[in-house]
Amino acid sequence: MKKKLNLSKITHLLFSIGLVCFMFIVITIVITTKSAKANHNVIDCGAYTSDMNEVFSKISSKWNSYKNYVENQTGFNLSGCLENRFKKNGDVKCKALNNNHAGEATFGLSRIKIDNGWLNNRTSVQRDRRACVSALMAHEFAHTCFSVEGRSDTIDESTFNWWKNEYNTGNSWHSCGIYQ
């Protein structure tokens, strides 16, 4: 049997292949953009909202510097969970907490709580206050990622020191009053 090449069939086939490739590229771009996009909610934090947003943006934009510094000081691996909290999915809710807790967190949840009273007691200038806020956020996010309390304590102090070095802040970690 003689096979005859049909030009319109070939055109149709090429068009179909092209369409499939195009759809594949579009879907890949949509998925990549969606997964890379940060989606942080800072809830009920009033005038301090910009502090939390600043911590999210500074730590995620300087992630390698932050990660290397803290990992060297603590020996913990910050990739994965803690990285995602700062870069993508960490949320902060401000509220009045009991028992003098500066913050609270639950293992496995991406939302942490920060005490309104603790924030109001950070009377230092804004750039110094943010060093404390970065330390507390790191402490609480560490609780959401690691089930061991000691990790949060060491991570918050080295986060404070990284921030202090990076932004020339003048206060000391002890002035942050981070308990819990």
Ligand SMILES: [Zn+2]
């Ligand atoms: Zn704690």
